[in-house]
Amino acid sequence: MNCETLMNQDEHIQSVLHKQSKKMRNDYRIRLNASIDCIRVLLRQGHSFRGHDETESSLNPGNFLIQLEFLGAHNKEINDVVLKNAPKNCKLTSPDIQKDIVSACVTETINIIIGDVGDSLFSILVDESRDVSTKEQIYNLSMSKLRGQGFDGASNMQDKFNGLKALILKKNPCAFYIHCFAHQLQLALIAVAKKNLPISNFFRVVGDVLNVVGASCKSSDLLREKHSDFIVEALERGELSSGRGLNQETTLQRAGDTRWWSHYNSLISLISMFSAVIDVLEIIFRR
Known part of the structure; x- marks a missing residue:
């Protein structure tokens, strides 16, 4: 056997x-x-x-x-x-x-880009911090072939001495710089909105409300608790739909000074949590 x-x-x-x-x-x-x-x-x-x-x-x-x-x-x-x-x-x-x-996908993508560019002239459009941009985003492409650069107006990009724009121009004066048109449009919208008194006052009030409600961890916890109670009651009354990924908003988003879309997101989050915000403001007022 x-x-x-x-x-x-x-x-x-x-x-x-x-x-x-x-x-x-x-x-x-x-x-x-x-x-x-x-x-x-x-x-x-x-x-x-x-x-x-x-x-x-x-x-x-x-x-x-x-x-x-x-x-x-x-x-x-x-x-x-x-x-x-x-x-x-x-x-x-x-x-x-x-x-x-x-990272592996990035490496493969970079190799394809380098192969496609070859010895041709090229431009770059960058939206990163200075260190990441100079070490990662330029892909080891030949700086002598660079003819254009474009990004937003952040100081780390446009600084006259240490910004990405200056660093690139030091290596290649032919890399003509163009301020990102999308970012210019963002800045124009913000400037116009600030000149309009009703709109300016509206967003000022919204900012004050967000500051008061999110002034402390205790207030933030209270906001989440009130919003959770509101969601449960609304689901029981059939006023909200239930399902995966729904009713997940638990924080208020603050608007940025140079990003118009952040104002929109801030308003959407405020609308979705408006009932809880009112409850928290009333509690703070009674203290």
Whole structure:
């Protein structure tokens, strides 16, 4: 019997280990490709990856995990090896893994751009800090071929001595600079709005309300509590729809001085939490 067992290579311990290792490698490849596919979609659409709460009980764990869950729900082969069905030490969903895959995508994209540009003249449009821009965004392209540069009016970009504009011009005086037209439009909208007294007063009042309600951690916690109570009551009355990703707003967004769209987002967040804001203001007034 021992002889027959020894002669049966399929039962040999090395054969069993080899089969298991082959399956593990195959599962790993499927799991990795699934994560890569999800990240490629998010990068192409310019969406965020992370969620505020990425636990298994979270209703909105973030775009990456939602995308991976969706992919598994429509492919049994993938579903069998990802998320809950993946080994705890090899889920390939951690922030570090996501960053590694993104870095690999960046490298491939840069190589394609460099290949396409070749020896041609080119311009750059940058929206980053000085260090990141000079070391990462220029891709090792030939500075002698650079003929145009464009970005917003931030000091780290346009500073006469240490701004990105000055650093590039020192290396190549032919790199003509153009202030980003989109940013100029933003600044024009802000300037016009400030000259209009009703609009200016309106946004001043909105800013004062946000400052009062968010003046302390206690007030912020009270705002979240009141808003949560409002959501529960509205759901019970059927005034709000329930579902994944809905009714997640729990903070008020502040408007920026040079970003018109931030004023819009600030108003949207204030409207969605208006009832809770009024309750908090009344409590603060009675103190």
